[in-house]
Amino acid sequence: MRENFRIVSTALSALALIGAIGFSATVSADDMEEGKKLAFNKKKGNCLACHLIPGGDQPGNIAPPLIGMKARFPDKAKLRTQIEEPRTANPNSMMPPFKAHGVLSEKEIDKVVDFIYSL
């Protein structure tokens, strides 16, 4: 029984891995470019107001530079939570609650997360 379980779980992990690779591969260059635009746009993500981002002019220095994101967020879902709802990690966060306050739509958040994760 236990042996079967191990086989199933290994198989599931492998599937998940393939899925993840498949997923990241589906981020098109266009979507990535769109994500960058949203992140840089003053009326949308405006990430540059506070964060240094490679390729962005006149970044703010209120919050940490957005570099080495995969190392800082091995779990991409955590990065998404941080962007969607920064109050999860810190109730007094200065970072706007992008989802709850409707600053960005769900789809826009998808693209911004993909872009930021690529940094």
Place this chain on the structure above:
Amino acid sequence: MRKIIGAAALVSLMLSPLLTAQASTPAEDREAFREYFKKNMPSDDLADYKNGIYAFNKDARAQWEEIEEFPPYEIQLDEGEELWDKKFANGKSFESCLGKLDTIRAKYPHFDEKNDTIVTLEGSINKCLTENGEKPLKWKKGKMASLSGYIARAANGQKIKVEVKGDKALAWYNKGKNFFYAKRGQLNLSCADCHVYNASKWIRGDNLGPALGHPTHFPVFRSKWGELGTLHRRYGGCNKQVRAKPFKAQSDEYKALEYFQAVMSDGLEINGPGARK
């Protein structure tokens, strides 16, 4: 087990005076506020905070000093002087209501016990006009800002002096304090988020101004406006920037905020009108 419960009860008993401690007084708040800036900002010369970001941005300071050689608000100070000198239709003047020119600015804002409100300089200017049968001025710019600027200039070098006396005054102070620390707008930012915790830092190409010293240099000439504007005009702009609906100039909200800010900057020199980006 019983011992543990007993010990826990004892500890909680010892802690309870701390937990039920009284809210801090305005004087204590002010001390903590000043200490925060002294410890956490690039400059510990607190008197220099009347100059906003010029207290720590040398390049901006050099540009500003050049601007001040031929102040862009000079024309409006002339207009303020004319308004000040002009007699009302009934023969009276601003001096009849407000007193001698160089004694005015430092009296504001203050708490009015009888009417349970905060009295601002701009509020008194318009009260003076209406009580003498004249038309009131628009609150945020133009003639109001010119006159306010002329009155501020006459008080340069004097110090902000605000006292919070009595429960009603304290309630106004607390209203302003709450406004200052409350998150607001779509961007969910409090005044303190930018102007205390991140003062002096860069937000894109701009330095965030320190809240300590905010009220000293108003009305202010902003290059963005190309003219003088009152403190409440700036409050409205700030609220819009965090995507909140601004309150009206001279609303209770902004009067309370001005009062709180003046208490925090108590003892700093009045140096209005200032010039900012």
